[in-house]
Structures are given as C-alpha cells and as structure tokens.
Amino acid sequence: MTGGTGSARDFEGLLQEMIGLSSASVGASVIRHALARRMAACALPDLHAYWAHLTEHRDERQELIDCVVVPETWFFRDPEAFGAVTEHLRMRGRGRPFRLLSLPCSTGEEPYSVAMALLDAGFAKEDFIVEAVDVSIRNLAYAQRAIYGRNSFRGADLAFRDRHFEACDGGFRPHDRVRHQVRFTHGNLLEPIGFAERQPFDVVFCRNLLIYFDRETQGRAMERLGALLAPDGLLLVGPGESGLPSLHGYASTRRPRAFAFTRAAAPAAAAEAKPGTLRARRRPSLVPAPGLTATRPPAPLKPFARRMPPGGIAAPVPDAAGDDLAAARDAADAGRFGEARRAAERHATRHGPSPESLYVIGLTHDAEGDAAQAAGFYRKALYLAPEHREALAHLRLLLQRQGDHAGASALARRLARLGGKGDA
Ligand SMILES: C[S@@+](CC[C@H](N)C(=O)[O-])C[C@H]1O[C@@H](n2cnc3c(N)ncnc32)[C@H](O)[C@@H]1O
Incomplete structure (x- = not known):
C-alpha cells in the first residue's frame, strides 16, 4: 500500500488490489458505506485521516475487508450443484478421502451443505473432508459459531434441517457430525493458501465471487482455481458466472442448474452417467447482482442486504x-x-x-x-x-x-x- 492520499479512487484501487473487488461490479456506494462505517468506528474525521490510519494499521485493512464484502449465502443454494458433486464422487471410487474446497465459504452455509449432501448420499465421515476458506474473518467466525436463523434456510424443502440440525438459542445449529466434516481457514483466492496448494481438490466450489471481479481478475482467479483443482476434478461456479469456465478450458457437465464443469479434455462425469441428458445451456445469474437489491430480509452480518433500491425506481412497490x-x-x-x-x-x-x-x-x-x-x-x-x-x-x-x-x-x-x- 503505497502512495495515495485517500481519494475514493485510492480506496477502490486498494480493495481491488487486496481482494480483487471491482467497484464497477459492486457499486461505489457500497464502498462508500463501508468507509463511512470504518471511519466512524475509528473516530476519524475524513477519508484522508482514514487512509493514513490504514497505511499504518494492517489490522484495519482486514476490518475494511470484513465491512465491504457481500456475505449473501444460504443452505443448498442452487441445490442441483450438490447432486452433481455426489454423482461425480460416486463415479470416482473411494481409494482415499475426497478433498472438497468451498472458496469462498462466507458464513458456512455452503460447506455445511456439502457435508450434509455427502452424508445423505451415504459417504462415511472418513470418506471426505470439506476445506472452507474465506477472506472475511468475521464471516469465518460466524461460520464456526454455526448458529443460523431464518435467512439461511430458503427454498421449499427444508427436510435437511430436521435431519442435520438441532434448535438452539438464536436459531439452528448443525449436528457435530456435520460440523466435524468442515475445516475453516482464512485465505484469499488471489493469493497462495498454504495447505490448499499441497494437494489438489476433487471438487472446488467457487460460487458467487467471480462476479465481483473485473475481466482481468476473473482470468487470474480462473488460473488459481485451475491450480487448486485435480485434473479430473469438478468445478462449481455461480449461475452468473457460468459463462466463464468455458472461456478457460472447462466443459459443462450438462447437468441443468448445477453450473458444474470439468476440464474440457476430461470426461464430463455427469454427462457420461446420463447419456442424452439436456444440452448444456449457459445459465446467467439468478442471484441479485452484487450490492444490488436483495430479495430477502437481512440476516445478521449481512450489512448490505436491501441497502440499495433498484436504481431509478423512486416509489416503493405497493x-x-x-x-x-x-x-x-x-x-x-x-x-x-x-x-x-x-x-x-x-x-x-x-x-x-x-x-x-x-x-x-x-x-x-x-x-x-x-x-x-x-x-x-x-x-x-x-x-x-x-x-x-x-x-x-x-x-x-x-x-x-x-x-x-x-x-x-x-x-x-x-x-x-x-x-x-x-x-x-
Ligand atoms: C456472496 S458470498 C458467496 C458465498 C458462497 N460461495 C455462496 O455462493 O453462497 C461472497 C464471499 O466471498 C468472500 N470473498 C470476497 N473476496 C474474496 C477473495 N478475494 N478471496 C476469498 N474470499 C473472498 C466474501 O468474504 C464473501 O464471504
């Protein structure tokens, strides 16, 4: 972090450098809100003073990251993805425990969903481990506390909650057998993550993060994902990101709404398993674009949900x-x-x-x-x-x-x- 005086552009540049966030994708107002909150928390009068503070205090950079990221997530988001994973792993045989990565894992709903899906599919606890990584320390703390309210349970079928959760103060907590399958680590997709590099993953979830990057950063991220994924591994992205992997040497598994990909040269497991299934179609984002209108009530630690109305629509909908x-x-x-x-x-x-x-x-x-x-x-x-x-x-x-x-x-x-x- 060198130069700069604390202009809006300096902060946007810093966030892009630290976590790849593109202000064009998230909206400058989201960044402004985060800066205002952190200035207030540090009792600093203006952006210039805050910039000087940031240059001296590394911890404050993490606070700013925690404040600006969009943690929107819920259990079994895009449920077909989890079916694609169990199918993919079943076809691999079980010589060693499978390694799965959820990056970004946000507040934990995604990696816990993976664990529940595999347990439900008959995998034993020794058969797999889910590594869960996020750049936000606050989201990771929430994930490890693992108490979830209404906003984390969406969709019509909540039978998984009866099977895998117990009610507790403040919501529902996954049973130990689910939580023990998931290991959380602080890390940044755009930087090496120690343990993750040592052995490639059979499955990598990188959903609803690439949409926050500009084109160049998306390219870097895809390279990183390529390094993390085993040659015959399965990559899952978000609906709004499903056009990207095919630009980087991946082929769709052709499983509808799973947004799952294998390397183009490798066999598409799901497609082979079900010859003649639907033709692949690119599926764009059903997720509200970053920092935009959220469709549900905000949950704790979801500071930007519902913050911004759809641009230009002045009157609230009756x-x-x-x-x-x-x-x-x-x-x-x-x-x-x-x-x-x-x-x-x-x-x-x-x-x-x-x-x-x-x-x-x-x-x-x-x-x-x-x-x-x-x-x-x-x-x-x-x-x-x-x-x-x-x-x-x-x-x-x-x-x-x-x-x-x-x-x-x-x-x-x-x-x-x-x-x-x-x-x-
Ligand atoms: C919208 S959530 C997606 C969570 C989950 N994958 C899902 O699809 O529901 C985005 C997450 O990305 C994390 N994030 C942002 N930039 C990151 C980066 N460079 N490396 C790792 N995580 C990042 C944020 O902290 C946030 O938790």
Missing part, C-alpha cells in the same frame, strides 16, 4: 404488487423459472409493466438460455428505469458472454457512473 414480485423472485431463486415468469407477468398485467417485472422476466429467459428474449426484457426495464442496476449488471454479463465486449464495457461504465452518484 404491497399487493409486491406479493407477485416477491413470489417471482423466490421462484427464480429456487430455479422454478416458468413459475417466476408467470408471477412477474401477472404483476405486469395487474399493475402495468414495471422495471422490476420486466427485469425478472428477462432473468427467467436468461436462465433458460434465451439470450435474445432476455436482452429484450432487460432493455425494456432499462428504458423505464435507465439506472436499474440489476438489469444493467445482467445485461452486461449477457453481452460479455456473447462476446460483445464493447457493449459490455459501455454498460460497465454506466454502472460505475451510477455508483458515483449517491444512490444509497
């Missing part, structure tokens, strides 16, 4: 209208795209087209691989609300996937400008 939209988002989150689209269309019929309903309809087309329809609806949403951050972000990703780099860059610039305008 209750009745909100029901259809909430149902649409919930269904989309759970991968029920048809239901999501019907709910959003119902909303549009009853209340007239709104940026949000058009955006959700676009999202469902995007998820089903219909890029032309998706782009059309995103553009309609942007026509009504030119500053709709999620529509901008998803359209940007879509154009990027299609190779329209000029169009994607133009949208990235619009997003960046938006971040600087004070939208919080």
Whole structure:
C-alpha cells in the first residue's frame, strides 16, 4: 500500500488490489458505506485521516475487508450443484478421502451443505473432508459459531434441517457430525493458501465471487482455481458466472442448474452417467447482482442486504404488487423459472409493466438460455428505469458472454457512473 492520499479512487484501487473487488461490479456506494462505517468506528474525521490510519494499521485493512464484502449465502443454494458433486464422487471410487474446497465459504452455509449432501448420499465421515476458506474473518467466525436463523434456510424443502440440525438459542445449529466434516481457514483466492496448494481438490466450489471481479481478475482467479483443482476434478461456479469456465478450458457437465464443469479434455462425469441428458445451456445469474437489491430480509452480518433500491425506481412497490414480485423472485431463486415468469407477468398485467417485472422476466429467459428474449426484457426495464442496476449488471454479463465486449464495457461504465452518484 503505497502512495495515495485517500481519494475514493485510492480506496477502490486498494480493495481491488487486496481482494480483487471491482467497484464497477459492486457499486461505489457500497464502498462508500463501508468507509463511512470504518471511519466512524475509528473516530476519524475524513477519508484522508482514514487512509493514513490504514497505511499504518494492517489490522484495519482486514476490518475494511470484513465491512465491504457481500456475505449473501444460504443452505443448498442452487441445490442441483450438490447432486452433481455426489454423482461425480460416486463415479470416482473411494481409494482415499475426497478433498472438497468451498472458496469462498462466507458464513458456512455452503460447506455445511456439502457435508450434509455427502452424508445423505451415504459417504462415511472418513470418506471426505470439506476445506472452507474465506477472506472475511468475521464471516469465518460466524461460520464456526454455526448458529443460523431464518435467512439461511430458503427454498421449499427444508427436510435437511430436521435431519442435520438441532434448535438452539438464536436459531439452528448443525449436528457435530456435520460440523466435524468442515475445516475453516482464512485465505484469499488471489493469493497462495498454504495447505490448499499441497494437494489438489476433487471438487472446488467457487460460487458467487467471480462476479465481483473485473475481466482481468476473473482470468487470474480462473488460473488459481485451475491450480487448486485435480485434473479430473469438478468445478462449481455461480449461475452468473457460468459463462466463464468455458472461456478457460472447462466443459459443462450438462447437468441443468448445477453450473458444474470439468476440464474440457476430461470426461464430463455427469454427462457420461446420463447419456442424452439436456444440452448444456449457459445459465446467467439468478442471484441479485452484487450490492444490488436483495430479495430477502437481512440476516445478521449481512450489512448490505436491501441497502440499495433498484436504481431509478423512486416509489416503493405497493404491497399487493409486491406479493407477485416477491413470489417471482423466490421462484427464480429456487430455479422454478416458468413459475417466476408467470408471477412477474401477472404483476405486469395487474399493475402495468414495471422495471422490476420486466427485469425478472428477462432473468427467467436468461436462465433458460434465451439470450435474445432476455436482452429484450432487460432493455425494456432499462428504458423505464435507465439506472436499474440489476438489469444493467445482467445485461452486461449477457453481452460479455456473447462476446460483445464493447457493449459490455459501455454498460460497465454506466454502472460505475451510477455508483458515483449517491444512490444509497
Ligand atoms: C456472496 S458470498 C458467496 C458465498 C458462497 N460461495 C455462496 O455462493 O453462497 C461472497 C464471499 O466471498 C468472500 N470473498 C470476497 N473476496 C474474496 C477473495 N478475494 N478471496 C476469498 N474470499 C473472498 C466474501 O468474504 C464473501 O464471504
């Protein structure tokens, strides 16, 4: 950390350097909020004083990271991914314990879900270990405490909670047999992580982190993931990141909504297991783009959830209208795209087209691989609300996937400008 005086650009540059965070993807206001919180916590009057403080105190850099990261996660997020993993490992045989990596693991829901899925699939405790890594010490502390509230349990099927959790003060705690399968470590995807480098992993989850990186950093991250993954390993990314692996030598396993990849030269385990399964389709993000409208109530340690309304939409959605939209988002989150689209269309019929309903309809087309329809609806949403951050972000990703780099860059610039305008 050298030079700089404490301008907004200095902080954005520092965060990019430390954890790869692109201010264009997350929105400058998210970074501003984090800086304001840390300045208040350190009782410093302005950004220049805070910059000087940061240069002298390494610990404060970690505090800033903890404050700025987006910890949004829940149990069995994108549930098909876990089926892809158990299927992949079953086909490998069990000569030695399998090594799985969840990076980033956030507050622990993902690695614990992996452990539950493998136990449910009949793997014994000696058969596998889940290493869980995150750059946020605060998220790791939460993960190790392992007490989860409502916000961590989404989706219709919560039978896993009855099987693997006990009720406790403040929520639910995974049983020891689940917790003992997971080992947490502090680490950064963009830097070597000691133990992780020594032996490659059979399965690597890197979901919903790459979306926060710019293109160059995404490339570096993919290289790091390549080094961590065994030659015949399985890589899982988030829905909004599913266009990336194929640009870096991976092939989809063709399992719908699993977002699972093997190296292009290696056999796609799931596809082989089920010849004639659906053709691979790229599935874009159903996750709210980083730092944007969250669809659910905030949980502890989720400081940015719901912080920002969709850009340019001034009026809150009335209750009745909100029901259809909430149902649409919930269904989309759970991968029920048809239901999501019907709910959003119902909303549009009853209340007239709104940026949000058009955006959700676009999202469902995007998820089903219909890029032309998706782009059309995103553009309609942007026509009504030119500053709709999620529509901008998803359209940007879509154009990027299609190779329209000029169009994607133009949208990235619009997003960046938006971040600087004070939208919080
Ligand atoms: C949105 S959560 C994703 C959690 C989980 N993988 C999922 O998909 O539900 C993003 C996480 O990435 C972590 N993170 C951000 N930058 C990182 C980096 N460079 N290395 C490791 N973790 C990072 C954050 O601390 C946060 O916990």
